[in-house]
Amino acid sequence: MEQRYLAVVTDLARRLLDAGDPYWVAVEIHGESAQVMTDVDVAASIYLIWAELTDWVELRPGEQEQAFAGMRRAAQEWLALDPGDRDGLGRYLDRWVHNECGYSR
Template sequence: MSDDEIVSDYLEHSRRLAREVIHGDDPYATALYVMGATSEVDVFSTYDHAGGVYVIWGALTDWVELRPHEENLAVQHMVAAAREWLVLDHHDDAAVRRYLDHWHEILGIGGR
């Protein structure tokens, strides 16, 4: 499989997972799948933004794990991040960078 195919497959899979975060029964569990899909070796080595995406979903799931009393707020942020991911033009590098920067700022994450 070519690098372009790997990235295309990942982006399609991530969009399916984002829809599941929004409409599914357990956004937290689905967020873990987003992290897992993003951390796969072939994705991480071919998709330039994989690290930034992974860190966002890691911070969101950590939020639930480390501050369970804030789970509702964390889930609201998961849904918002998923909605923004769905409307993002993934072929526009600057737009993806803005998305990552925006969520890194919201979540208090250092640089990509």
């Protein structure tokens, strides 16, 4: 199940980079993550990241362009990962959840 989920997130990250309005693709990543959080360990962290990025658009509409840039950066960095590299994936998730999105440790 985890491999299928990671492949879906990767596909959505690619779509997000090509989207004129990345918000709706970000919502899809968030939703896919919500559906598998109890079965896939990394999904909870991915859910938090995309919750923060979509909330940024929703709660601070004056910062939409910055939020879109953050979404694109998160997607680009995701696509640079090797999902099979557990350490690299862990570093990405830790940095995005705590340093980029500001969730406490």
